[in-house]
Amino acid sequence: MAHRSSAPESEPEIRFLGYLAEFDTTRKLLAACNQIRQAGYKKTDAYTPFPVHGIDGALGIKRTKLPFLVLGVGLVAVAVGIGMQWYVNGPTEDFWPFPGYTFRIGGMPEWSLPANIPVTFEIIVLLSAFATFFGMWAFNRLPQLSNPLFRLDRFKRVTSDRFFLMIDSDDPIFDETQTREQLEQAGAIMVERVDHDMSDAKLPGFLKPLTVCMLCLALLPPALIYRARGMTNPEPRLHAVPDMDWQDKSKSQTVSPLLEVAATTPTFLFGDGRAMRPDVAGSVAWGELSTDDRFYRGYEPGTFPTADAGSDENDVKPEPQWLTTFPDEVEIGDDLFKRGQNRYNIYCALCHGYAGYGDGLVTRRAMSLNIQGKGAWTQTKSLHDPAVVAQPVGRLYDTISNGRNSMGPYRAQIPEADRWAIVFYLKALQATNTAKIGETTAAVNSVDAVVAGSKNTDKDFGERE
Ligand code: HEC
Structure with a gap:
């Protein structure tokens, strides 16, 4: 006899999950559900190809508690929304340990509920949506990475023409022989034992080290940034888009860009040597189109003081000759x-x-x-x-x-x-x-x-x- 390696194979961990009963009509399934509920079973579930009316009642499934969870989280969101805004805007200069900003804008009050409603509303919507989504997951014990029922050939017909009722083995009144009999009496075509090979439910072995690796890698960029911020570097900075960092341009009030520097005379891009271009002949500055000084500016035409008048600090700033009567365009009445x-x-x-x-x-x-x-x-x-x-x-x-x-x-x-x-x-x-x-x-x-x-x-x- 060949000598076999004596390394013991790890025993597959098999867990007895319960009985799965199969029915061929919804009527039979509903009747069975009622019987089983009346017998006192609590840990039951039904699987059907389409929604079956009345199955919740037959199984004694209570209404979901999700709305209460969402309401609770919504109320917390009110407190968070209002509190946050009060804190950043409100009179909290001495607030320990972190003073707020104490915004004072245009004489408006520092604390005003109406202004805080929109943000509060948004936070309620956000947190309630999270509570609904993740609460549903938690109540349903999701995510479930593998479901042992999918391993049963018989169970495949649940998507076409068969109805199933499952009783969990951890139900308080579950009994291996008695429960089976009860299901058979309730009209099941077939009652099948469901065992779960727990190794199925395990995550693939490579996933854990991979996750750890990814997390470590994800820490790398922030760590590098943190390091770079704390040190000086003699190298010139990186230029990701050099065309934008070094584009041809000239700043206002400077000389024209040079085309070439010849031995004696430089050649400018613009003949007059200025970088700024004068207005195109006939262009009008914003607000200057109207030539009627009386109507548009309120003074007698041509009386606007020249730029250098009254430039001496002690001079009274000269004013134009203001209109004393309304301009003709204004119709008094x-x-x-x-x-x-x-x-x-x-x-x-x-x-x-x-x-x-x-x-x-x-x-x-x-x-x-x-x-x-x-x-x-x-x-x-x-x-x-x-x-x-x-x-x-x-x-x-x-x-x-x-x-x-x-x-x-x-x-x-x-x-x-x-x-x-x-x-x-x-x-x-x-x-x-x-x-x-x-x-x-x-x-x-x-x-x-x-x-x-x-x-x-x-x-x-x-x-x-
Ligand atoms: C945001 C507040 C505010 C608004 C709005 C406002 N003013 Fe005034 N106004 C002032 C203040 C402040 C002064 C005093 C300015 C100073 O002496 O430094 C003043 C001064 C004046 C004066 C006297 C100027 C002078 O010769 O000393 C006139 C006239 C005047 N405002 C007319 C108006 C008219 C007309 C309007 C509406 C179009 C108007 N104001 C809107 C705040 C305001």
Whole structure:
């Protein structure tokens, strides 16, 4: 007899999983399920080629608890979303151990729930989706890498015309002979023992070292980056796209690029030796198309001071000759007044106040922050300030167009005609304070006309678009 190597083969670990009963109709399967449930079995499962109505009830399967899990995670997401935003925006300068950012923007409150709803909503959606997806996996004990039932030839018909009922061997009342008998009595065509060779369920041997290898390799790039950041390197840096790093270009206000450096005279790309090209003849700069200084800029044509006038630091900056009357394009009347009021309430009232006393909402909030030492806001000017009342309309127009001191320009938001309308309304506002009895000006007349024409004055004054 040949001498065999005595190395013992590792015993395959076989586990008895339970009985699989086969049925040929759904009716029989349902009846069997009912019997088995009534007999007190809990660890059962049915396999059918198509959904069978009533099988959940017959097997006594309870409704899934997944919705409760998702609800719980959703509530946690609310706390996370709100908490995170409160933390980064909120008043947490002294917050231990990491202070938040304490954003202060335009006088807005540091903590405001409505602004935090969208982000919170998104986080709820994200975390709930994860809870649903992974919760379903966990409840179903997925992933299951191998299913012993797939090894049974008989079980293959589960996708066409056979119905199966499985009773797990770890059910408390499972008994090898009795359970088999019960299944046969319940009408099974066939009852098969299911054994599971546990070595089947093992991951292929190479997978573990491979995973470890991949993880180690994945650590390599971050490690290299970390190392590179912490050291100096005399080598020139790598240029991945040299064409972009060294492209032919010339910066503004420099000399023209050289074509060649001849022995005596260099040859420039541009004959005039400048890198920047002058405007093509006839081109018009943005905003310069309009030549009508009165309407577009608010001063008498040709009175704009030259660039070097008043350049001495101590000189008063010379101003153009501002218009004292409205330009011809502006049609004085009630419509202008109404338009001006509407635009003023939209663009100016937030700072200057509806009546122009420099007490708009933004101003009030900002000034209260000033008092707390948290802001440096310039008090918004009252438009009834004698210095402002004395200003010609052209200068008011210019203030709206280009801003003044700490007030920003509004030319990008408000078209010229509307700026004039605002100036007209401004004059009317001022007239409410300065007009003498019996005095008539276009602005005062318009106030009178509009007030007389509107049924509800208060509402009209507060009107917004
Ligand atoms: C964001 C707030 C804000 C808005 C909006 C605003 N202003 Fe002002 N305005 C100011 C502040 C602040 C000053 C004072 C500037 C200074 O003296 O430094 C000022 C000053 C003025 C002055 C006086 C300028 C001078 O000669 O000293 C006028 C006139 C004026 N604003 C008109 C307007 C009009 C008209 C609008 C609407 C188009 C408007 N403002 C919108 C903040 C605002």
